[in-house]
Amino acid sequence: MARPTYALIAEFHDPDDVLDAAEKVHSEGYRKVEAYTPFPVHGLAEALDHEDSKVRWTAFIAGVIGGVSGMLMEIYVLAYDYPHNVGGRPLISWPQFIPVAYEMTILCAAFGAVLGMFAFNGLPRPHHPIFNAKNFERASQDKFFIGIEATDPKFDLEATHSFLRSLGADDVSTVEA
Amino acid sequence: MPPREKLNDSLILGEQSYKTINDKISNIVLNQNKHGIPWFICFVVGFGLLQLLGLAIMWLLYRGIGIWGPNNPVMWGWDIINFVWWIGIGHAGTLISAILLLLKQSWRNSINRFAEAMTLFAVSCAGLYPLLHTGRPYLGYWMFPYPNILGMSPQFRSPLLWDVFAISTYALVSLIFWFVGLVPDLATIRDRSKNPFFRYLFGALAMGWRGATSHWYRYESAYIILAGLSTPLVLSVHSIVSLDFAVSNLPGWHVTIFPPYFVAGAVYAGFAMVLTLAIPVRSWYKLKDFITMRHIDWMAKVMLATGLIVFYGYLCEAFFSWYSGNIFERDMLRFRAFGPYGWAYWSLIFCNGVAIQILWFPKVRQNLVVLFLLSQIVSVGMWLERFVIISVSLTRDFLPSSWGYYTPTMWDIMMFVGTIGQFTFLMFGFIRVLPMVNSFEMKELLYRLKGRGHHGHGHVAHATAGAHGDDSTAGHPAAEGEEN
Numbered sequence: 131m132a133r134p135t136y137a138l139i140a141e142f143h144d145p146d147d148v149l150d151a152a153e154k155v156h157s158e159g160y161r162k163v164e165a166y167t168p169f170p171v172h173g174l175a176e177a178l179d180h181e182d183s184k185v186r187w188t189a190f191i192a193g194v195i196g197g198v199s200g201m202l203m204e205i206y207v208l209a210y211d212y213p214h215n216v217g218g219r220p221l222i223s224w225p226q227f228i229p230v231a232y233e234m235t236i237l238c239a240a241f242g243a244v245l246g247m248f249a250f251n252g253l254p255r256p257h258h259p260i261f262n263a264k265n266f267e268r269a270s271q272d273k274f275f276i277g278i279e280a281t282d283p284k285f286d287l288e289a290t291h292s293f294l295r296s297l298g299a300d301d302v303s304t305v306e307a
Numbered sequence: 308m309p310p311r312e313k314l315n316d317s318l319i320l321g322e323q324s325y326k327t328i329n330d331k332i333s334n335i336v337l338n339q340n341k342h343g344i345p346w347f348i349c350f351v352v353g354f355g356l357l358q359l360l361g362l363a364i365m366w367l368l369y370r371g372i373g374i375w376g377p378n379n380p381v382m383w384g385w386d387i388i389n390f391v392w393w394i395g396i397g398h399a400g401t402l403i404s405a406i407l408l409l410l411k412q413s414w415r416n417s418i419n420r421f422a423e424a425m426t427l428f429a430v431s432c433a434g435l436y437p438l439l440h441t442g443r444p445y446l447g448y449w450m451f452p453y454p455n456i457l458g459m460s461p462q463f464r465s466p467l468l469w470d471v472f473a474i475s476t477y478a479l480v481s482l483i484f485w486f487v488g489l490v491p492d493l494a495t496i497r498d499r500s501k502n503p504f505f506r507y508l509f510g511a512l513a514m515g516w517r518g519a520t521s522h523w524y525r526y527e528s529a530y531i532i533l534a535g536l537s538t539p540l541v542l543s544v545h546s547i548v549s550l551d552f553a554v555s556n557l558p559g560w561h562v563t564i565f566p567p568y569f570v571a572g573a574v575y576a577g578f579a580m581v582l583t584l585a586i587p588v589r590s591w592y593k594l595k596d597f598i599t600m601r602h603i604d605w606m607a608k609v610m611l612a613t614g615l616i617v618f619y620g621y622l623c624e625a626f627f628s629w630y631s632g633n634i635f636e637r638d639m640l641r642f643r644a645f646g647p648y649g650w651a652y653w654s655l656i657f658c659n660g661v662a663i664q665i666l667w668f669p670k671v672r673q674n675l676v677v678l679f680l681l682s683q684i685v686s687v688g689m690w691l692e693r694f695v696i697i698s699v700s701l702t703r704d705f706l707p708s709s710w711g712y713y714t715p716t717m718w719d720i721m722m723f724v725g726t727i728g729q730f731t732f733l734m735f736g737f738i739r740v741l742p743m744v745n746s747f748e749m750k751e752l753l754y755r756l757k758g759r760g761h762h763g764h765g766h767v768a769h770a771t772a773g774a775h776g777d778d779s780t781a782g783h784p785a786a787e788g789e790e791n
């Protein structure tokens with residue numbers, strides 16, 4: 131009773147090995163590849179072409195929305211909704227509106243960054259096929275993995291398996307979907 | 308091959324591998340038997356004092372804020388003093404986690420989690436005071452602009468309202484910063500735990516984190532953005548707190564130096580609190596390999612530097628009040644030093660000006676007992692600073708006919724002791740249930756300390772020894788290029 135395969139996964143014990151392997155996997159033409167590491171290994175995202183600037187843009191746009199809406203809210207409240215003439219001073223005294231608009235900018239940008247990060251990562255997601263991988267509980271501890279997904283056009287159970295073996299992995303195994 | 312990062316200091320001691328770091332940190336949570344008598348004593352004492360807080364708050368809500376010491380002319384007493392004190396303590400956590408991250412200071416890694424938790428709990432103590440001193444805390448939401456039928460709106464031109472926004476933003480951003488930092492470590496605990504309850508609990512909290520590269524990439528983007536946002540945030544929070552005073556016209560308060568000097572004082576008090584907690588905890592939990600004497604030394608140096616800035620602030624205040632030629636300002640200086648609260652002023656000068664000078668000696672910075680005691684002195688000193696600023700200015704107003712004197716009541720004291728209990732209770736509760744050292748950042752630090760030459764070994768022995776043995780590569784372009 132063979133279950134469908136989600137991916138082939140190779141286990142390494144050294145982050146530098148996984149870095150070298152990732153470069154080779156990518157140059158071999160595999161594109162649906164993820165490395166799984168206990169800490170961010172710099173260079174992996176570049177090697178596997180996983181860089182994206184979505185989180186930064188989300189944070190920036192959220193910050194702009196926060197700041198502008200904070201300032202507009204203050205202007206609306208103090209100049210239109212509840213105008214209060216104190217000795218003929220201007221109602222839109224914007225320099226004094228800066229602190230609140232500033233805090234709103236930071237609040238919204240921070241939430242934009244964090245919620246954006248989780249949303250683009252597809253988290254929270256309680257289960258994922260990769261958790262079926264052998265020894266995968268070590269991926270959050272001290273082992274480093276590279277997984278090539280079965281949906282990759284170049285994926286071939288036999289050929290990919292022996293290719294991953296050739297990269298110097300400690301172990302290569304099949305992950306059930 | 309040279310190490311990726313040039314570090315000439317021992318940030319991780321002993322023979323460590325990813326596994327030893329991983330196990331040591333997560334075992335504190337997983338192996339609940341590790342929490343011995345010291346933990347129990349601190350937790351119970353904290354819990355006991357927390358009951359005092361409950362009692363003080365209940366009586367306050369029943370009788371109103373008349374049970375506190377403030378009178379006419381002293382409308383603000385221990386409530387604002389303790390609020391500023393607690394907020395200040397929180398600042399070191401954000402400084403360590405955000406500013407030191409932006410400055411690429413690797414020594415933040417073992418103390419940041421701990422300090423961030425301290426920030427959160429200190430802010431939770433601070434937040435109680437402004438909320439309760441309104442007298443009707445259940446109407447606290449009136450401070451926020453919401454569409455209402457009262458025909459009223461918040462006054463956005465007032466520093467007191469800026470405070471509302473600054474403190475709530477600070478609390479929320481600190482909370483998400485802390486949580487985001489925790490997620491990968493929660494996943495580690497999820498994966499190591501054999502206990503089904505822990506597996507579900509940490510599994511839920513870890514949000515399904517699986518350490519994928521694309522996730523790490525976005526994670527690091529978000530983390531650095533949070534650091535970049537927290538840095539101006541933390542500076543703005545205490546600046547705004549200081550504007551509560553500086554915007555008024557009262558002698559002793561109406562000072563332009565307040566914002567920077569409050570921020571420096573906050574960091575100073577915060578580092579004292581980090582040392583107060585780190586010194587015992589690192590020995591109780593055998594974390595001396597991660598929180599090394601180097602960390603302690605550097606924290607002491609930051610404390611000395613910020614302490615000197617604070618002392619410079621006192622000198623400036625004194626100079627300005629004399630140089631202003633203003634009779635009220637000059638008298639304020641006289642009342643501070645020789646008035647009814649002179650004892651507080653001179654104790655303050657002793658704590659923040661004289662006592663910390665011993666930190667110039669390297670021997671003192673290596674002596675844990677002295678450092679621990681000095682941290683207490685600094686905490687007291689910073690409390691006295693707020694006491695002097697608030698009590699003296701309010702009791703010696705422009706009109707001698709409205710001069711007064713302020714003493715706290717037992718309810719003030721109970722409330723303050725109670726918040727210390729709340730802080731201790733939360734802090735030790737945190738130590739028990741969450742990893743108090745950032746495990747994934749420590750592993751990353753080990754990776755960076757280790758050179759590429761250590762290829763193929765099962766574990767990274769003598770990693771740090773290798774990192775600082777190799778002085779010949781200093782400034783070598785290849786060594787620096789390696790990091791990118």
